[in-house]
Amino acid sequence: MPEMPVYPPQLPPPDDGFDAQHVDPILRTPLGNGKTRSERLMGTVPTNLTVSYLFELAEFQLFEGWYRWVLHDGILPFRGPMKTSLGIQPALEMKITEMYSARSNRGLWVVTAPVQILKRQTISEVETQYPDEVVYTSIFDRTINQHWPKP
Numbered sequence: 001m002p003e004m005p006v007y008p009p010q011l012p013p014p015d016d017g018f019d020a021q022h023v024d025p026i027l028r029t030p031l032g033n034g035k036t037r038s039e040r041l042m043g044t045v046p047t048n049l050t051v052s053y054l055f056e057l058a059e060f061q062l063f064e065g066w067y068r069w070v071l072h073d074g075i076l077p078f079r080g081p082m083k084t085s086l087g088i089q090p091a092l093e094m095k096i097t098e099m100y101s102a103r104s105n106r107g108l109w110v111v112t113a114p115v116q117i118l119k120r121q122t123i124s125e126v127e128t129q130y131p132d133e134v135v136y137t138s139i140f141d142r143t144i145n146q147h148w149p150k151p
Helices: 057-070 131-135 137-147
Strands: 020-022 026-030 036-040 047-055 078-084 087-096 101-105 108-117
Touching: 047 057, 057 108, 078 108, 131 137
Parallel strands: none
Antiparallel strands: 020 047, 026 036, 047 108, 078 087, 087 108, 101 108
């Protein structure tokens, strides 16, 4: 199977602000007594978002060509940078699910595209067993960096 295309490193990553909608992994069946039976269908579900890219003209030209010729007008998934709850992930598997829209604004191009991250990004099951380490990570990092012996 051919290798998955990669988002061009010459292009800026998507802007930070977007709404993420996780696909629900649960099947809920209403019962006759008013209760609901819930069943987990999948452990790994995608996340849908609408992202915006801010391009200069030459970057926009590269993006359009890459989308058309490398992604075959959006048919193929690709690896690219995306900010998630785990921070900036440099090579997430994702797909542009519908045709993007673009508008020119004061010499820059704003491209808006619906994107699907193919695997929802969360901390691991083991990390959930140590909530203090997750919540206070920045304090631990700062303390270790300040007090770790210098070579």
